[in-house]
Amino acid sequence: MTEPLIQLKDVHKSFGQQHVLKGASLSIQKGEVTSIIGGSGSGKSVLLKHLIGLAKPDSGEILIEGKPIGSMSKKERKALKQKFSYMFQGSALFDSMTVSENIALPLKEKTKMTSTTIKKKVDEKLQQLELQGNENKNPSQLSGGMKKRVALARALVTDPEIVLFDEPTAGLDPVKKNAVHNMISDYQRKLGFTAVVVSHEIPDIFYISQSIAMLYEGKIWFQGKPEEIQQSSDPVIQNFILGLESNNDEMNGMATTKKTQQRYQEAMVHLERHKIAFSLIILTLNNLDELNEKLGFVVSQTVLRNFVSAVRKKISITDSCSMYGLNKIMLVLSSTNLEQAREFCTKLAKEIRGNNIVDVQPYPGFCFTVSAGFAEAQKGSSFREVLKSAESSQNIFHEFRVC
């Protein structure tokens, strides 16, 4: 393992009588999305503020690229601050300035760019985040989702190396929530910055992060890959994750991963006792990124939603359907063998073509494609194994093409 970019070592912090952080240790790898989860008031935001120096630890150390912040000279600290960007929970936009002035501010104040270069950069960001036409509005005239996007534009305009997000989706509706998650993951991949996200959104946040840290009772209770935390048998973690996971995904009415796993277990029992075969299908929406780019994040989420509702109409009540990543849907089909699964896919592809999944065409000749992978469960094989074999068999031959 390479040296982490940011490392917290045994950080303590109290506010008056309140001991918020009780020895939190955390490491953040370069170029990854690390998410910090934890209950309300558990000190997630406080932890984040320590990373950028808005709060100083009572004891403990924060190392950046192996160097403790405490021992840095003023100049080094200044240089470090320029690498960081912070997106506040409440957006923290300057409400006496217009949208474009807000985005331009860090460039205007901290760089020697000419006003034309600044304008160009701001326009570029406005366009990337679909904010054109709102340049001269005041933040108070914007909706919650737009404010978040302006805040994101302001955070990204300086091309930072590390971006800290404090609950970027708080107070947004499910479609916008997913759109913001998509946005973060998309820009992170494109621009390659290191992201630290504080979030409540379980399980959505798992899809975009490479590392998850759970803050509990002032300590980092767990840090690891999203799969690891989902499979962890620690009761604290399980309680926390299950408590936040609702029974159905609020965005598209799908079951949660946990529910699907339960369904899998039930089907496995049927297979073992009654030899009733069942299959697992993974549908991947290949064009979601392209749609993000061409038409915006909200449109792509609507497409996803349309597609999911079309799929849900096709499955029976004993089947289960849930999200499995940002652009993947997982289906457990009971009493279906491999051949029937194949048939199901062909039929689905045929029927979906007529529906209006994509109501807008980003460009003439655009085709919306979905690839399907399926696998029949074998006796005794675990959920993971079947999932893997389904994923590895991404059959191009069953490609759905909706043109």
Place this chain on the structure above:
Amino acid sequence: MNQETSISRNPVAALGRMVIFPVQKMGSVAIFFFKSLILIFSYPFQFSKIIQQIYFIGMKSLLVICLTGAFTGMVLGLQGYYTLSQFGSEGLLGAAVALTLIRELGPVLTAIMVIGRAGSAMAAEIGIMRISEQIDALETMDINPIRFLVSPRLAAAVISFPLLTAIFDTVGIFGGYLTGSGLLGINPGIYFSRVESSVIMQDVMGGFYKSLVFAIVVSTICCFQGYYTHLQSEGFGAKGVSLSTTSAVVISSVMVLVADYVLTTFLL
């Protein structure tokens, strides 16, 4: 108040607290002032922001200053006439009005009017920026919030206050003329010749120094109250902003009068 320092439980600690707390506060106000003073001159200069603030503090206060100046002068003319006429020296009205305005009422009333108009706005605006994390946002962008928010206001106040005071004085003298000469029949020539012969440069400079000091006192206290809204012990959020605005207005008004007395003893 803390349990350990409540008066009934531990009077000595309470006394100590009562002394230490204000001294500490004065110290931090002084540091705050010097920081913002030095940062006015840091490169690159914030010309456009200073001009914006001059427009807000100076230009937009003009009407209020003219009105209060006119009526203060008029009432001085009225009161002065009746007092002076008891001694048969109505001719001195010009001198009385001009000296009262230039030395005392001009700077003080200007400062108090600007506190009400611009000082409260400074405290509220900066306070809201504090509670909505806008000041933290500035810090994360490595923009010094004191330089960005306070320095332009301080510079603008130092430029605007003497000018507003001068306008107040002039309008006031004409207000005195209006009642004294227009209403009560003093010879206009005598009114203005008395003004001219009695006012010396030292009076004008005294008023000028006062207005400079008031500018510093008002802008520093109002910005300080807004800037540290989050440390208000009795209220947070919107309540905190309202408390800071109130205390900004009250403290700076009182401090203007205190500073006026101290300055007058030195200037006389």
